Amino acid sequence: MSELQERAAKLWKVPKGYIYVLEEFCKGCGFCVEFCPKKVLAQASHFNDKGYHPPEVVDPEACVLCGFCERICPDFAIWVEEEGKGDVS
Amino acid sequence: MPVKVARAEPEFVPGVRHPLERWLRTDRLPHIWCSGCGLGTALSAFLYALDELGWDPDSIAVVSGIGCTGRVAGYLKLDTYHTTHGRPIPFATGLKLAKPDLHVIVFSGDGDLFAIGGNHFIHAARRNMDITVICVNNLNYGMTGGQLGPTTPVGALTTTSPFGNFEHPFNLVHLAASAGATYVARWTTLDGRRLQKAFVEALSHKGFTFVEILSPCPTNYGRRNRMGEALDELKYYREHMVIRHGADPKDADILPGKPFLVGKFVDLEKPTYLELYQTKAREIGGG
Amino acid sequence: MSARTVLSGVHFMNGDEAIAEGAIAAGCRFFAAYPITPQSEIAERLARRLPQIGGMFIQMEDEIAAIAAVLGASWGGMKAMTATSGPGFSLMMENLGLAVMTETPCVIVNVQRGAPSTGLPTLVAQGDMMQARWGSHGHYEIIALCPASSQEAFDLTVRAFALSERFRVPVLLMTDEVVGHMYERVEIPPEVPVASRRGPKVPPEEFLPFAPDPDLVPPMACAGEGYRVHVTGLTHDERGYPDMSPEAHDRLVRRLVDKIRLFPQEYTFYEEVGLADAEIAVVSYGISARVSLGGIELARKAGIKAGLFRLITAWPFPDEALFQLARRVKGIVVVELNLGQMSREVERAVRGRVPVHGVFHAGGRIHTPEEVFQGIEEVYRQCR
Structure with missing residues (x-):
């Protein structure tokens, strides 16, 4: 049984789809925040269970769903989904 | 890093699936790699490449050696082999020759593949063994605490070069090309999509193919060399890498503070070991 | 060819x-x-x-x-x-x-x-x-x-x-x-039996690659068979996943040892030549055992009842067979091309019941029958 499936992710609606953040997997490297070309993300003020600041969406309207955050994340903790293509919609 | 306040409230959704989940042993996640380590990024680029290739997962086997990168095998929901230090290439050689229909990929680190396993690398390349070797190069031995490796740049501080490295390091691109690899590329973990493309090309290319990935090791290499956090290592890549396809491999040295080349260096065709073996076997009435 | x-x-x-x-x-x-x-x-x-x-x-x-x-x-x-x-x-x-x-x-x-x-x-x-x-x-x-x-x-x-x-x-x-x-x-021979490999008996979703059968040996799923097995040299659990706990390590190492140790009848092979009436047994293996036959012949000619116990299985050492041998003879001579390796195992297995004498040579040539005979004489003298 998949652990990922049992875990709940945070979900943000952005113009072209969705951004997911699985906070428990995040190790706070900041790659997604730093390299987001549209500065959609910021490190949250709260900690996850490991003591890292996970990312959160601070400017959803700016997101163009390029998926760079998903590609650069070393921890499978953030990913995007195109409107109409995934589980949620 | 500035902490901003979220403008949109997220909702919590259970039962979600990461797009790469089908390739992963999710019951083993999160993985053991440090915050900011590039291994997860390299691994995800590899999995996007597998998605793109669309191969049957049962036709893919991944072999790792020892070290941080050696742990890649254990996270993949494939036939995976975590072998001894330096030996993934000969293990992969046996696997490929025993089951030629398998796509056999070696995923390991710079110390494993080029120090203790260097002999195996050059001979598999010389034979044009039909395997893909992926080297995550973090310029030191991360797992054991940050010792000097065969790719550590001159001057770098490691626990076993405490006064600065004075050994000449390997230029892996040049080494692979000289030894006979038929596809050679180098990227950094900053280039997920280019890395994916390189993996797709290397995996679908016949013969011995090699992809080097420069990857941050903030815990051991970055910290000791005052490079700051992993983020700063990635920024360093962004500022210093020069994309030049088809460049002469001997120009691909990595020198501290100097620009370094990335891109596709070698892309050529020649018969593989197995093809030559089978041709010979047919000539003598076997095979 | x-x-x-x-x-x-x-x-x-x-x-x-x-x-x-x-x-x-x-x-x-x-x-x-x-x-x-x-x-x-x-x-x-x-x-x-x-x-x-x-x-x-x-x-x-x-x-x-x-x-x-x-x-x-x-x-x-x-x-x-x-x-x-x-x-x-x-x-x-x-x-x-x-x-x-x-x-x-x-x-x-x-x-x-x-x-x-x-x-x-x-x-x-x-x-x-x-x-x-x-x-x-x-x-x-x-x-x-x-x-x-x-x-x-x-x-x-x-x-x-x-x-x-x-x-x-x-x-x-x-x-x-x-x-x-x-x-x-x-x-x-006209036909040679080919051993088959024990494969999984359950579908992939139920398969635990290192969960043993009752004989402590797990079935083996090879690459490409659909079982997607992780194989590691690290200490691992039945799923094949690394497990660094002392308990997992002890369990695994014991099973790896016991799966062999518990079935000696399946791999313990030796040959006895002329031991029925022997007072002295020559224990040897490989080429040294063949040479020992010459020494035994010389001993017999000299009136010493000697015979050969030839190890075919060296490891695991046939402790029980050697212990039983020690009950039947008065002394043992070990002939080997080293300065005493298997002889230590023989000494251990016979538990002091009979004297054990080594006829050793470091190598470069095989023993002569005379050297073996001298060893037999030596131990024969000791146990009279």
């Missing part, structure tokens, strides 16, 4: 060639090695034979690579073998441990020569017997067989493959330069 798979019939071959043919007859279709005297005849024969019968031969860059390739091939579903001599055997110790830990069936031949180091490349010795038992790091159990003739080299190679599949353990064929190079009659 014929492209027949099993060369049924009568042949004149040396022990090395008989090992090569034994491997082919046993179903071995993958051989990787690095040239070394005195094993090269095995590689040379298989380099000719395997491509003709649909098998794979590869000469690797060193013995480390050779055994690693053999393990890879075994996980690729093939029966696989490598062969070497002392220096190469030393290099193989690392991946021998991996084979033990990952329960990879394979056969490793050591044609022993004079050592330490480069020693006597072309001359006989039996100095690697303890290395065969304990050469790789850690505590483990392994099976090692010692042929004493070309015929037995063939037969034991076939048996080695069967045992390696049965127990999922590397099986060592500990031969020596003289057996390897001595030409003798070898009869290859």
Whole structure:
């Protein structure tokens, strides 16, 4: 049984789809925040269970769903989904 | 890093699936790699490449050696082999020759593949063994605490070069090309999509193919060399890498503070070991 | 050379060639090695034979690579073998441990020569017997067989493959330069049984790759069979996942040892010659056992009732058989081409019941019957 499936992710609606953040997997490297070309993300003020600041969406309207955050994340903790293509919609 | 306040409230959704989940042993996640380590990024680029290739997962086997990168095998929901230090290439050689229909990929680190396993690398390349070797190069031995490796740049501080490295390091691109690899590329973990493309090309290319990935090791290499956090290592890549396809491999040295080349260096065709073996076997009435 | 798979019939071959043919007859279709005297005849024969019968031969860059390739091939579903001599055997110790830990069936031949180091490349010795038992790091159990003739080299190679599949353990064929190079009659039977590999009995979603059957051996799912198995040299649980707990480690190491130790009847082989009325037993193996027969003959002529106990299985050591032997004789002579290796095992197994006298030579030549006879006389005097 998949652990990922049992875990709940945070979900943000952005113009072209969705951004997911699985906070428990995040190790706070900041790659997604730093390299987001549209500065959609910021490190949250709260900690996850490991003591890292996970990312959160601070400017959803700016997101163009390029998926760079998903590609650069070393921890499978953030990913995007195109409107109409995934589980949620 | 500035902490901003979220403008949109997220909702919590259970039962979600990461797009790469089908390739992963999710019951083993999160993985053991440090915050900011590039291994997860390299691994995800590899999995996007597998998605793109669309191969049957049962036709893919991944072999790792020892070290941080050696742990890649254990996270993949494939036939995976975590072998001894330096030996993934000969293990992969046996696997490929025993089951030629398998796509056999070696995923390991710079110390494993080029120090203790260097002999195996050059001979598999010389034979044009039909395997893909992926080297995550973090310029030191991360797992054991940050010792000097065969790719550590001159001057770098490691626990076993405490006064600065004075050994000449390997230029892996040049080494692979000289030894006979038929596809050679180098990227950094900053280039997920280019890395994916390189993996797709290397995996679908016949013969011995090699992809080097420069990857941050903030815990051991970055910290000791005052490079700051992993983020700063990635920024360093962004500022210093020069994309030049088809460049002469001997120009691909990595020198501290100097620009370094990335891109596709070698892309050529020649018969593989197995093809030559089978041709010979047919000539003598076997095979 | 014929492209027949099993060369049924009568042949004149040396022990090395008989090992090569034994491997082919046993179903071995993958051989990787690095040239070394005195094993090269095995590689040379298989380099000719395997491509003709649909098998794979590869000469690797060193013995480390050779055994690693053999393990890879075994996980690729093939029966696989490598062969070497002392220096190469030393290099193989690392991946021998991996084979033990990952329960990879394979056969490793050591044609022993004079050592330490480069020693006597072309001359006989039996100095690697303890290395065969304990050469790789850690505590483990392994099976090692010692042929004493070309015929037995063939037969034991076939048996080695069967045992390696049965127990999922590397099986060592500990031969020596003289057996390897001595030409003798070898009869290859019309049919040779090929051992099958124990595969999973349940579908992939239910399969635990390192969950053992009641005999403590887990079924093996090879690459590409749909089971998507993770195999590691790290201490692992039944799923094959790394588990660094002392409990998991103790459980795994004990099982790896017990899966072999609990079934001695399946791998314990020895031969007795003239022991029925013997007062003195000569314990030996390989070429030294053959020479010992000459010494025993001299002893008999001199009125000393002596006989031979020939070890065919060196490891696990046949403790019980030796203990029983000690109840039947008054003294034991151990003849081997080292300065006392298996003799220590004999001393341990007989638990002080009878005197044990060693007739040792470091190697370079085999013993003479006279040396063996002198040993017999010596122990005979002691126990009168």
